[in-house]
Amino acid sequence: MLKLIRTGTIAAMAVAVFISGGIVPAAYAAAPVVSFSFPASEPIKAPLQKPLWTASYDKNANNVVTDDGILFTFSGGKLIALDVNTGKKLFTYGNKLRPGAAYLKGVVYGVTESGQVYAVNVKTGKGLWQTSAGVSNDITPSIFSDTLYVTKDNAIIALEASTGKQRWKSIEENSDFSGGVARESDGIVYAIYMVQGALTTVQLDAIDKKTGKKLWEHIRQNAPLAVQNGLVYSVVDEYPFDDADPKRELNISVIDAKTGTIKEKQTYSWKLVSTPPYSRDSAGSVILDGKDLYLATDSAVLKYDIAAYEKDGKPLQKWTKYSAGSSLIGSMQAGRIFFANHSTGRITGMKLVGGQSISFLTDNQPVQTDIYGNGVYIGQSDGVFHGYNLQTTAPAFTVNTGSRNYGQTLRSGNTLIIQARDTGKLIAVPVPKALL
Known part of the structure; x- marks a missing residue:
């Protein structure tokens, strides 16, 4: 009887295996719907800097260093002066x-939580003055020559x-937003505001530095590229281009600094x-x-002489641009110009002699890049x-910070200050001589 039961059981199992003429496969781990591998970038090999x-x-503070080796930071809402070295x-x-x-x-300036502006002697740590009334929306005031500028709503003080x-x-x-001072030149203060109309755009104001009287204004004009020989060069804020039309142009207004008269409009076109x-x-x-x-x-x-503009004139020089999707940023340094890619966060460069493209290879996404002298950080x-x-674009050193976000890297002399915002740490490292 036992043999018959076993035989029946085996027969039943065999029937279960053969269903609809097919064989039921054994159970396996689930297979991914999508599977794709991509090689990781090579690790950067550079000495670990102690x-x-x-x-x-205080996280997200706007710290500052002086040219004589003092770092000003904030901790617990207090201003702290540290020796950079x-x-x-x-x-x-x-x-x-x-x-x-x-x-x-020799003076450091800041703003209290209640909006009062203060000044401190950097050598003695003693307060020089503090405004009696709250006047500022700013975290950090702007200073040019002998004047400090702060904002209060749509006013500049x-x-x-x-x-x-x-x-x-x-x-x-004309503005519902606070503005800001872009520069001073020859007794004129140039301020930028955002104004609303059919589209929100930028407005450039010229203000007499002595009296605060507005001399002139121009809507759809960006902060000055330069002020030279009594002329203001400002890029026009263009309305959106027709996406179906490959024609493009960039316009620069040449404005009389005193009267605001547009003396010339320079148009640079391409396809x-x-x-x-x-x-x-x-x-x-x-x-x-x-x-x-x-x-x-x-x-x-394309390179042009802005002081010798000719309509439809040919560029003085032309180079191939290899960094697609990127825009010019900063200023020229060591015969190189630089581009920022707003999708990847990478900074690349181009040598003006030869037009060679240069890049600084990283092994993870860059989130903060600063260039001082011969150093790229x-x-x-x-x-x-x-x-x-x-x-040379070669890596010179590496520092482990433990932070995903950074403030602007600071440098005073041969000391570099890394602002690790996630951890609220300032990290000082020596700058190799080759990077000074």
Whole structure:
């Protein structure tokens, strides 16, 4: 009887295996719907740099260094002065301060939580003055020569840097937003506001530095590229281009600094070589070095003499642009111009002699790049920070920061200050001689 049961069981199992003429497969782990492998980039091989010192600071503070080796940061709402080379605390000032500082000629300036502006002597740590009333929306004031500028809603307020006394207040009625001072030149203050109409656009104001009287305004004009020989060069804020039309142009208004009269409009035209949809660099970008205007299109870099403009004139030089989807940024350094890719966060360069493209290879996404002298400093999203040689593009050192986000890298002398924002750490490292 036992044998019969076993035989029946085996027969039943056999029937279960053979269903609809097919064999039921054995159970396996689930297979992915999509599977794709891509090789990781080669790791950057550079010496690991040991920090000179580290210090904690209030996250997202706008710290500043002086040219004589003092770092100003914020901790617990207080202004802290540190020796750049040693990290030694030199003095502490105030409380309930906004985390931002500006420095000029032996004085550091900042704003309290209640909007009062203050000035501190950087050698003694003693307060020089503090405004009696809250006047500022700013975290960090702007300073040019002998004047401090702060904003209050749609007004710009000028303060005497030595005393804090208010010189004037200029209100821009066309704007619902706070503006900002872009530059000073020959007794004129140039301010930028956002104004609303059919489209939100930018407005350029010229203000008399002594009186605060508005001399003139121009809508759809960006901050000046330059002010030279009584003329203001400003790029026009273009309305969106027709996406189906490959024709593009960049216009620069040449404005009389005193009267605001547009003396000339320089138009630089080109045709896109790509097909729609066009990348964000299709509108073109420019930098100005003296009288040399560099215009980057989607496929080329063109050089013009801005002081000898001719309608439909040919460029003085032309280079192939290899960094697609990127725009000109910063200023020329060591015979190189630079581009920022707004999709990848990478900074690339081009040598003006020969037109060779240069890049600084990273092994993770770059999130902060700063260039000083012959050094290129890149903070990555994986918490690793690299220093590179600008001339050779070779990596020079590596620092482990543990941060995904960074403030602007600071440098004073041969000391570099990394601002690791996620961890609230300042990390000081020595700059190799080759990068100075």
